[in-house]
Amino acid sequence: MSSVREPIDATQTAAWSALQVHADRLKSSEFSLARCFDEQPERASELSFDVGNLHIDLSKNLMTSKTVTLLADLARAVGLEERRDAMFAGEHINTTEDRAVLHTALRRPVSDAGTLMVDGQDVVADVHEVLHRMYEFARAVREGAWTGVSGKRIEHVLSIGIGGSDLGPVMVYEALKPYADAGIDCTFVSNIDPNDMAEKTKHLDPETTLVIVVSKTFTTLETLVNARTAKRWLLDSLYERGVLADTPEARAEAVAKHFVAVSTALDLVANFGIDPNNAFGFWNWVGGRYSVDSAVGLSLILALGPERFEEFLEGFREIDEYFVATPLEHNVVALMGLLNVWYTSFFGFTTHAVLPYNQYLHRFPAYLQQLTMESNGKHVRWDGTPVTSATGEIFWGEPGTNGQHAFYQLIHQGTQVIPADFIAFVNTPNPTCDGEQDVHELFLGNFLAQTKALAFGKSAEEVQKEGTPEWMVQARVFAGNRPTTSILGVDLTPHAIGALIALYEHITFVEGSVWGIDSYDQWGVELGKQMAKDITPAFSDDDALATQDASTRALIEFYRAHRR
Numbered sequence: 001m002s003s004v005r006e007p008i009d010a011t012q013t014a015a016w017s018a019l020q021v022h023a024d025r026l027k028s029s030e031f032s033l034a035r036c037f038d039e040q041p042e043r044a045s046e047l048s049f050d051v052g053n054l055h056i057d058l059s060k061n062l063m064t065s066k067t068v069t070l071l072a073d074l075a076r077a078v079g080l081e082e083r084r085d086a087m088f089a090g091e092h093i094n095t096t097e098d099r100a101v102l103h104t105a106l107r108r109p110v111s112d113a114g115t116l117m118v119d120g121q122d123v124v125a126d127v128h129e130v131l132h133r134m135y136e137f138a139r140a141v142r143e144g145a146w147t148g149v150s151g152k153r154i155e156h157v158l159s160i161g162i163g164g165s166d167l168g169p170v171m172v173y174e175a176l177k178p179y180a181d182a183g184i185d186c187t188f189v190s191n192i193d194p195n196d197m198a199e200k201t202k203h204l205d206p207e208t209t210l211v212i213v214v215s216k217t218f219t220t221l222e223t224l225v226n227a228r229t230a231k232r233w234l235l236d237s238l239y240e241r242g243v244l245a246d247t248p249e250a251r252a253e254a255v256a257k258h259f260v261a262v263s264t265a266l267d268l269v270a271n272f273g274i275d276p277n278n279a280f281g282f283w284n285w286v287g288g289r290y291s292v293d294s295a296v297g298l299s300l301i302l303a304l305g306p307e308r309f310e311e312f313l314e315g316f317r318e319i320d321e322y323f324v325a326t327p328l329e330h331n332v333v334a335l336m337g338l339l340n341v342w343y344t345s346f347f348g349f350t351t352h353a354v355l356p357y358n359q360y361l362h363r364f365p366a367y368l369q370q371l372t373m374e375s376n377g378k379h380v381r382w383d384g385t386p387v388t389s390a391t392g393e394i395f396w397g398e399p400g401t402n403g404q405h406a407f408y409q410l411i412h413q414g415t416q417v418i419p420a421d422f423i424a425f426v427n428t429p430n431p432t433c434d435g436e437q438d439v440h441e442l443f444l445g446n447f448l449a450q451t452k453a454l455a456f457g458k459s460a461e462e463v464q465k466e467g468t469p470e471w472m473v474q475a476r477v478f479a480g481n482r483p484t485t486s487i488l489g490v491d492l493t494p495h496a497i498g499a500l501i502a503l504y505e506h507i508t509f510v511e512g513s514v515w516g517i518d519s520y521d522q523w524g525v526e527l528g529k530q531m532a533k534d535i536t537p538a539f540s541d542d543d544a545l546a547t548q549d550a551s552t553r554a555l556i557e558f559y560r561a562h563r564r
């Protein structure tokens with residue numbers, strides 16, 4: 001299929017040229033959001049969309065209805081819909097790894113079994129076979145039928161993984177803490193820095209801890225080192241407590257009761273010493289950063305239960321179906337991706353803030369950083385030719401209102417324009433009153449105020465009217481026209497977080513498709529990994545030290561001089 005093998009150069013299309021003219025016109029006419037709203041009273045409703053329980057308002061973006069038309073034209077010109085269909089059908093759109101990209105199959109209903117054969121595999125049937133095994137296992141653990149080696153019920157999950165094998169589960173676990181109903185808490189260790197493991201195992205009871213080693217490849221240095229450390233910690237602690245005999249059989253039994261694994265490389269899991277019966281597989285067509293709804297989400301199933309995980313999958317599915325079925329001009333998922341291209345490629349905005357007004361979503365920006373930046377931080381297209389425009393955005397953020405007291409100054413008045421996504425939910429599981437005042441409404445008032453202030457600003461005239469000394473007026477002026485998207489959900493449920501993740505997965509896909517890049521490989525992480533292997537011996541070996549560049553050598557010499 002030509003859309004897979006040969007990217008269409010978006011910059012050479014008539015749609016791109018039209019967008020360029022349109023962007024120049026908006027810039028030269030000193031586009032004003034305030035004027036747009038005055039002139040077009042129905043702007044808010046025309047540019048707002050409801051998908052599932054999410055209400056998404058694009059109206060405070062630097063766009064007009066013409067922008068929507070032109071962006072949809074661009075999407076069609078680069079074959080976005082064909083590429084989307086190719087992805088859902090399991091074509092190998094991950095060209096540099098020659099793989100299908102089928103995270104969308106992870107949430108297809110069991111009734112779809114037999115309808116998606118990829119590389120000889122009945123993808124949906126296999127997905128449900130693993131889901132079924134995970135649900136059975138989780139039920140046994142949650143009900144106390146599966147215990148630790150001393151017979152105690154499992155109360156802690158220690159999940160070891162990094163990148164996509166960590167960020168998704170942590171983020172969703174944090175987001176759905178109110179739904180953790182079986183007395184099982186999860187702790188996540190990712191960093192190879194020994195401080196991470198040391199601090200996080202301090203409060204854990206080894207007799208009631210289940211360790212999940214999560215690694216797609218089962219070769220990742222950090223995860224394997226941490227898994228070995230966890231094994232030592234668990235076995236030593238059980239032995240010191242007198243609940244484990246010092247025999248190979250007793251140790252093997254303890255590992256069997258306290259260690260499970262999630263991986264695509266089940267042979268390597270077995271080599272590590274984890275019983276293959278306690279391993280849950282997934283497939284190379286699931287990218288690490290797209291894997292939270294695969295077996296990688298096992299910790300979530302343990303903490304929240306199979307029923308909640310099913311609701312989580314339904315949230316993804318709802319967005320998938322909407323993304324496939326909705327015409328581009330009305331498809332908010334596609335439009336959000338296209339708007340990001342609009343800002344990056346036509347306005348030169350380089351960063352994008354994600355600002356959840358919900359403390360439970362405090363890891364959402366970190367999760368999105370991997371999803372978006374590992375996917376679209378590329379300098380060549382999927383056929384190996386150089387990209388023809390700026391690609392990738394730097395995603396960053398913190399929950400509101402904390403960010404308001406830290407970096408919002410720059411978003412409001414800095415010289416860089418930073419498009420921002422504001423995310424909030426109508427209801428809270430923790431309603432609280434401060435006197436007569438509903439605290440959640442105080443919070444949501446801030447959510448609304450920030451997007452309003454960013455869009456409409458405050459003019460010099462308004463500042464002068466307040467009696468501000470003339471020399472200080474400009475310091476208090478807000479230019480406005482700072483673009484924001486508001487995403488307002490009803491409740492932060494398993495369904496809603498699934499939908500939110502799928503939304504950003506597809507936004508990332510849309511951007512990559514327009515730029516012609518393979519959003520599913522990650523060669524950019526390899527060089528540093530390789531160099532770390534080469535450098536580490538130089539801490540103690542002079543020959544290895546001598547091969548280093550002067551700067552690295554000097555740093556290692558400093559280390560050697562001060563090492564205790």
Ligand code: F6P
Nearest residue numbers: 163164165215216217220288525
């Ligand atoms: O180094 C990057 C990366 O390959 C990510 O893409 C991946 O999510 C992470 O490492 C962890 O990989 P694995 O799941 O194979 O341990």
